[in-house]
Amino acid sequence: MPVGLSVHNIETLEQMQKKKNTTNNNVDNSYRSAEDLAEAAEIVSSLQPQPPFYKRLYTKWISIYTKHSFLILVICAILLAYAYPPLGAEYLQPQITATWIAVIFIFILAGMGIKTEEFAKAFQRIYFNIFVQLYNFGIVSGIVYGFSRFMVWTTALPQSLADGMVICASLPITVNMVLVLTKASGGEEAR
Numbered sequence: 001m002p003v004g005l006s007v008h009n010i011e012t013l014e015q016m017q018k019k020k021n022t023t024n025n026n027v028d029n030s031y032r033s034a035e036d037l038a039e040a041a042e043i044v045s046s047l048q049p050q051p052p053f054y055k056r057l058y059t060k061w062i063s064i065y066t067k068h069s070f071l072i073l074v075i076c077a078i079l080l081a082y083a084y085p086p087l088g089a090e091y092l093q094p095q096i097t098a099t100w101i102a103v104i105f106i107f108i109l110a111g112m113g114i115k116t117e118e119f120a121k122a123f124q125r126i127y128f129n130i131f132v133q134l135y136n137f138g139i140v141s142g143i144v145y146g147f148s149r150f151m152v153w154t155t156a157l158p159q160s161l162a163d164g165m166v167i168c169a170s171l172p173i174t175v176n177m178v179l180v181l182t183k184a185s186g187g188e189e190a191r
Contacts, residue, residue, distance in 0.1 A: 070184045110179040118188055137170065144169035 148162035
């Protein structure tokens, strides 16, 4: 008896063999019906031993992690910061690491990942890129500026909040976050 076969599986195989022999006495084995092949495939798959539970759990976790690694790592960083705040506030020297080293590191990694062909494509669409920049920093900022001045004139907003709205509308997202989010979503970083 081969390893991994139970008595029930062997009896099932014998019953299928008898059924096949009685129904297909005159038919060559090369002309089996699709139903017989499906039954045989089902039996063979049931005879194969299942991997242990911990291996199935490990492969499932790896597939989830590879699909959502960025989100999982962000959550882990937040939980670590919540559990032990002095690690980031004191020991990692955020005034140096967050403002200088992290930005340099992100730019180096992003630059190494961009293909030169992508730069060529981006330069071919120079008018589109100019339009996007003018729209984001000219038109949107102008609309927010006009809206904030109107709200100050009607005394619906205090001057300080209106100035904050104009500043936020005029500033871009930080370059490092743009690169990280564009790469994570599969976008083209050169454009």
